Amino acid sequence: MTRAHGAAEAGRIRSEEEAGIGTESPGSVRASTIAIDGPAASGKSAVGALVAARLGYRFLDTGAMYRAVTWAALDRDIDVRDAGAVAALTTSLRIDVRLGEGAAIEPTGVVIDGVDVTACLRDPDVEANVSLVSRVAEVRRTLVAIQRALAASGRIAMAGRDIGSVVLTDADLKVYLDASREVRARRRADQLRAAGEQADVPAILADLERRDGIDSSRAVSPLTAARGAVMIDTDDLTIDQVVERILEAAA
Numbered sequence: 296m297t298r299a300h301g302a303a304e305a306g307r308i309r310s311e312e313e314a315g316i317g318t319e320s321p322g323s324v325r326a327s328t329i330a331i332d333g334p335a336a337s338g339k340s341a342v343g344a345l346v347a348a349r350l351g352y353r354f355l356d357t358g359a360m361y362r363a364v365t366w367a368a369l370d371r372d373i374d375v376r377d378a379g380a381v382a383a384l385t386t387s388l389r390i391d392v393r394l395g396e397g398a399a400i401e402p403t404g405v406v407i408d409g410v411d412v413t414a415c416l417r418d419p420d421v422e423a424n425v426s427l428v429s430r431v432a433e434v435r436r437t438l439v440a441i442q443r444a445l446a447a448s449g450r451i452a453m454a455g456r457d458i459g460s461v462v463l464t465d466a467d468l469k470v471y472l473d474a475s476r477e478v479r480a481r482r483r484a485d486q487l488r489a490a491g492e493q494a495d496v497p498a499i500l501a502d503l504e505r506r507d508g509i510d511s512s513r514a515v516s517p518l519t520a521a522r523g524a525v526m527i528d529t530d531d532l533t534i535d536q537v538v539e540r541i542l543e544a545a546a
């Protein structure tokens with residue numbers, strides 16, 4: 296039996312006072328569920344967290360969940376190309392998700408069988424294997440169920456690859472962020488350098504291309520812009536400009 300759980304607050308109904316900690320007045324915003332999709336390093340996490348902070352919403356970066364399952368598979372020496380083994384592992388895990396919320400939104404946290412793996416989610420071996428794990432149907436079924444439970448009480452921005460097209464098909468607002476590969480590779484390199492790590496731009500570019508290829512061509516829930524999504528090409532926009540466009544669309 297699947298023992299996957301959302302955060303303890305998953306089914307909780309939040310009051311306006313409790314959740315209305317953003318700078319926008321609650322009455323001025325129509326969209327309660329906001330889906331933000333896009334390819335690797337298109338800015339979904341940074342933008343999604345800022346949008347949520349401005350609205351006083353919670354933020355869920357669903358990529359963290361796929362990365363956490365990948366971490367568990369590697370930790371247990373499971374062959375990530377063995378879909379059956381990855382599926383069996385996923386249904387045996389207890390997955391708890393810690394959503395960011397408030398003015399300074401923390402990265403989405405994931406606890407696997409009681410172990411907080413958040414700090415490991417950007418490890419190079421997780422990065423290299425996550426697209427293989429996330430193409431397994433059972434992995435997606437399990438994680439999507441948690442994501443939907445977390446969204447049930449509304450007031451949430453959720454970032455991923457399939458949020459508008461599969462997870463929250465009735466989201467109040469769907470956004471698809473895009474950017475050229477070169478810009479995305481440069482942004483990821485800047486992120487790594489800001490974190491004090493080395494950045495090899497050609498290697499980053501190759502990894503983005505490889506992940507984009509697997510994510511866009513997989514049989515289950517491939518990366519795609521949902522019908523009706525607001526398309527934003529972010530090549531020449533700052534993060535703040537992208538946030539403003541989304542807030543305008545959410546009003």
Ligand code: CDP
Nearest residue numbers: 335336357358361425426429455456457506
């Ligand atoms: O931050 P970045 O865009 O590089 O990646 P991420 O959003 O953390 O997602 C990591 C990987 O998880 C992606 O390359 C996909 O393979 C997978 N993923 C997915 O399949 N569906 C989602 N909703 C989110 C992530």
